[in-house]
Amino acid sequence: MDEHNRPIHTFQVCHVMEPNQNNWLRTNWIPRQAAQKIYVELRFTLRDCNSIPWVSGTCKETFNLLYFETDEPHGATAHFHTNDYAKIDTIAADESFTQTDLGDRVLRLNTEVREVGPIARKGFYLAFQDVGACIALVSVRVYYKKCPSTLRNLAAFPDTVPRVDSSSLVEVRGACVENAEERDTPRLYCGADGDWLVPLGRCVCSIGYEEIFITCSVCGPGFYKAFAGNIKCSKCPPHSSSHTEGSAQCHCEKNYYRASKDPPTTACTRPPSSPRNLVFNINETALFLEWTPPSDTGGRKDVSYNVFCFRCGADGQACEACNSNVRFVPKPTGLTSTSVVVQDFVAHVNYTFQIEALNGVSGLGRSERQLANITVSTEQAGPSLVGVVRKDWASQTSIALSWQETEQPHAAILDYEIKYYEKEQEQLSYSSTRTKSPSVIVTGLKPSTVYAFHVRARTLAGYSSYSPKFEFTTGDESKSFSKNASFQYLLVLVIVTATVGGFSLLIILTLFLLITVPFPGLKTYIDPDTYEDPSQAVHEFAKEIDPSRIRIERVIGAGEFGEVCSGRLRIPGKKEIPVAIKTLKGGYTERQRRDFLREASIMGQFDNPNIIRLEGVVTKSRPVMIVVEYMENGSLDSFLRKHDGHFTVIQLVGMLRGIASGMMYLSDIGYVHRDLAARNILVDDNLVCKVSDFGLSRVLEDDPEAAYTTTGGKIPIRWTAPEAIAYRKFSSASDAWSYGIVMWEVMSYGERPYWEMSNQDVILSIEEGYRLPAPMGCPVALHQLMLLCWQKERSRRPQFNDVVSFLDKLIRNPSSLLTLVEDVNSFPESPEDMPDYPLFISIGDWLDSIKMSQYKNNFIAAGYTTLDSISTMTIDDVRRIGVSLIGHQRRIVSSIQALRLQFLHVQQSGFHV
Numbered sequence: 001m002d003e004h005n006r007p008i009h010t011f012q013v014c015h016v017m018e019p020n021q022n023n024w025l026r027t028n029w030i031p032r033q034a035a036q037k038i039y040v041e042l043r044f045t046l047r048d049c050n051s052i053p054w055v056s057g058t059c060k061e062t063f064n065l066l067y068f069e070t071d072e073p074h075g076a077t078a079h080f081h082t083n084d085y086a087k088i089d090t091i092a093a094d095e096s097f098t099q100t101d102l103g104d105r106v107l108r109l110n111t112e113v114r115e116v117g118p119i120a121r122k123g124f125y126l127a128f129q130d131v132g133a134c135i136a137l138v139s140v141r142v143y144y145k146k147c148p149s150t151l152r153n154l155a156a157f158p159d160t161v162p163r164v165d166s167s168s169l170v171e172v173r174g175a176c177v178e179n180a181e182e183r184d185t186p187r188l189y190c191g192a193d194g195d196w197l198v199p200l201g202r203c204v205c206s207i208g209y210e211e212i213f214i215t216c217s218v219c220g221p222g223f224y225k226a227f228a229g230n231i232k233c234s235k236c237p238p239h240s241s242s243h244t245e246g247s248a249q250c251h252c253e254k255n256y257y258r259a260s261k262d263p264p265t266t267a268c269t270r271p272p273s274s275p276r277n278l279v280f281n282i283n284e285t286a287l288f289l290e291w292t293p294p295s296d297t298g299g300r301k302d303v304s305y306n307v308f309c310f311r312c313g314a315d316g317q318a319c320e321a322c323n324s325n326v327r328f329v330p331k332p333t334g335l336t337s338t339s340v341v342v343q344d345f346v347a348h349v350n351y352t353f354q355i356e357a358l359n360g361v362s363g364l365g366r367s368e369r370q371l372a373n374i375t376v377s378t379e380q381a382g383p384s385l386v387g388v389v390r391k392d393w394a395s396q397t398s399i400a401l402s403w404q405e406t407e408q409p410h411a412a413i414l415d416y417e418i419k420y421y422e423k424e425q426e427q428l429s430y431s432s433t434r435t436k437s438p439s440v441i442v443t444g445l446k447p448s449t450v451y452a453f454h455v456r457a458r459t460l461a462g463y464s465s466y467s468p469k470f471e472f473t474t475g476d477e478s479k480s481f482s483k484n485a486s487f488q489y490l491l492v493l494v495i496v497t498a499t500v501g502g503f504s505l506l507i508i509l510t511l512f513l514l515i516t517v518p519f520p521g522l523k524t525y526i527d528p529d530t531y532e533d534p535s536q537a538v539h540e541f542a543k544e545i546d547p548s549r550i551r552i553e554r555v556i557g558a559g560e561f562g563e564v565c566s567g568r569l570r571i572p573g574k575k576e577i578p579v580a581i582k583t584l585k586g587g588y589t590e591r592q593r594r595d596f597l598r599e600a601s602i603m604g605q606f607d608n609p610n611i612i613r614l615e616g617v618v619t620k621s622r623p624v625m626i627v628v629e630y631m632e633n634g635s636l637d638s639f640l641r642k643h644d645g646h647f648t649v650i651q652l653v654g655m656l657r658g659i660a661s662g663m664m665y666l667s668d669i670g671y672v673h674r675d676l677a678a679r680n681i682l683v684d685d686n687l688v689c690k691v692s693d694f695g696l697s698r699v700l701e702d703d704p705e706a707a708y709t710t711t712g713g714k715i716p717i718r719w720t721a722p723e724a725i726a727y728r729k730f731s732s733a734s735d736a737w738s739y740g741i742v743m744w745e746v747m748s749y750g751e752r753p754y755w756e757m758s759n760q761d762v763i764l765s766i767e768e769g770y771r772l773p774a775p776m777g778c779p780v781a782l783h784q785l786m787l788l789c790w791q792k793e794r795s796r797r798p799q800f801n802d803v804v805s806f807l808d809k810l811i812r813n814p815s816s817l818l819t820l821v822e823d824v825n826s827f828p829e830s831p832e833d834m835p836d837y838p839l840f841i842s843i844g845d846w847l848d849s850i851k852m853s854q855y856k857n858n859f860i861a862a863g864y865t866t867l868d869s870i871s872t873m874t875i876d877d878v879r880r881i882g883v884s885l886i887g888h889q890r891r892i893v894s895s896i897q898a899l900r901l902q903f904l905h906v907q908q909s910g911f912h913v
């Protein structure tokens, strides 16, 4: 009977009185199936020996559980060899038959579970060995564990048997349910106890299906689902419908369309109606056409306009398309604004203009063109602003021209454009150049050739019409000027004039000529801010790059406008090049976009090996990007700090030469940098230095070094010339001052100019005539060049071409670099000669100010307790007191030098570049 008094069948044995019992009970053969590890659950009762009198020597309270693996069952008659069996465990009872007070015996059922494995054969027997106990075996349950098949994340996972080794999990890949597809491979892990763990990845319902419970159900008619994913079927967007189940998209109603780039989720749209209220306004130089957008934009926001021009007869009939001389600003097609300026039209003519409204679905289907027409007579149109164009002189390959402005009460002339072409080649192609003054030297011409020139002026209202054609011939080869003919010509002119008119006239003329005649062959820089429409400047100076040609690889920094990344640019027909990509982060204002692209409009005008090269811009898609050549070693200041002491003086001078050469180019074309500093120089893997960071006319918003001055400007004080700080007089001469500071940064391997002094103290010290001392190991010649760059009187500072030729001389003659400043400084002889030290009052203060506080004890222990006492310390002394890092030794010694000289007072005489 069991606990509930129900009869049960048991196997029993109870030979407790007889010694040496060895009784066996064996199961049938049990097939292993998929099991690797099996579990045996035994339920049994076992009587305790104390409750049976007279059995103390023979009664046992345990039995043994054993097993034997085989690939097939032995026949019923086969002999039973107990030796074949391996022991699983000895089983003892937790409970046993106990005697109650009333003498009834109560059955206590024991349950014990044992694991066996790994099992390798196809099946096994279990056996029970009794050695003299009183046992009733009630049940034997044999089982194995598995993770049961399941559906998770729209994937089905099969029954899986865990590993025998309970510490490792079985990875199982799921199969997507019907009409679902993998997003990330769905996976589950089967644990030793048959539990599924760690769900990873998932499936999502395919296009046209949505998830309902754990299946993917088809979208009904009138609904669609365009993308596979965890989204529901959506109702068809306006002007579209779906008639079948499982639609990926809804089809447009008649006369409605989707553009090729419209996602299938958008409503269907139609072409716009025609523009409205087309009016014109004509002034002296330009014709303005203006209109209002169509009443029906077709449901789209991408309405644009094309302008067509026809020149008509007197009666407004017999019209023909205008020739290519008529220009449209900003452009004739793809206009997004509702106005256009027409220029270079012929006066006293009737024109008809048609404005066509288009949107992204114009041209799809058979819709009619939507046009607005207007006829304009150019009776009132203004004349050219340019008078007679004269030839001043000509060489074989150049012609110098000048002209007079005609009287212009209203319009200040911003600059002139000169269009020219070989007379013989008229209409085939032409070149153009610009100048701010009413004269130009056109170079690169063929000898003995007739050229035609037209000049026009640009005012705030746009361009005037072109002057009539003027024809001039270049000189012939036999009596030609030399390559530098213009200068020889000027020289001759100057000498002759001087002889005739006296010395003062010579000086005035020389100055005048040098100032007003641009160098032949050198273009001038055009400030993008002079463009009314800044995006016109970008497109004039920067190539638009298709973003699919750019591969962004990693982020290398953060700029004011967004991240700076490195990557690769594929240029058709060339091999991929590494590039740096400046991005404009989302959510920008129109002004931020303009300021961001300003740099590209500036950089795009430069072409010099020491100026960072612009590859192009991406403005027609997001994110907006500026793509420039990649410079492997990043910015110069951090590069030098990283490689402190690693370069030879010649290598450092080579870097300085490169920077000076880039600056020479910039100053020659009339660009003033305003933020020249080592942090704004980039270095490539050949140590070539290139000037970068342009476009900061809203000065220096981007430069963390720039601080606000009392006059409200934001200026990097330590790098900036006094006149630029005081009254914003920025010029190539103020760039030369900054160049001197860059020299100091380079020679000190990226030390901070004026160390930890405050900006205010820097300004005061400079005002008092003090200048940075030479960095450790700096050749005298270089420090003297720095001092020249830091002359208060800006006209006395060297020009960049002087700097380049001076550095070239040093490089050609390296012995000139051997004399170091340390070797020539004469130290103060007596305490009276020592300057005061207003900046620091103790050794401790001084060490704090140069961030070397950790060495206070070294100085004090070595007996250096006053500033006077350190003033003669050499690098060996510093090393001796226990400063072992070379960078720290350098920092301390150069600061001692600074203290000692208290910013060497500039002696500017006696040194000439």
Ligand code: ADE
Residues within 6 Å of the ligand: 556, 557, 564, 579, 580, 612, 628, 629, 630, 631, 632, 633, 634, 635, 682
């Ligand atoms: N960081 C900013 N501009 C870079 C460039 N052109 N190359 C490398 N690093 C840069």
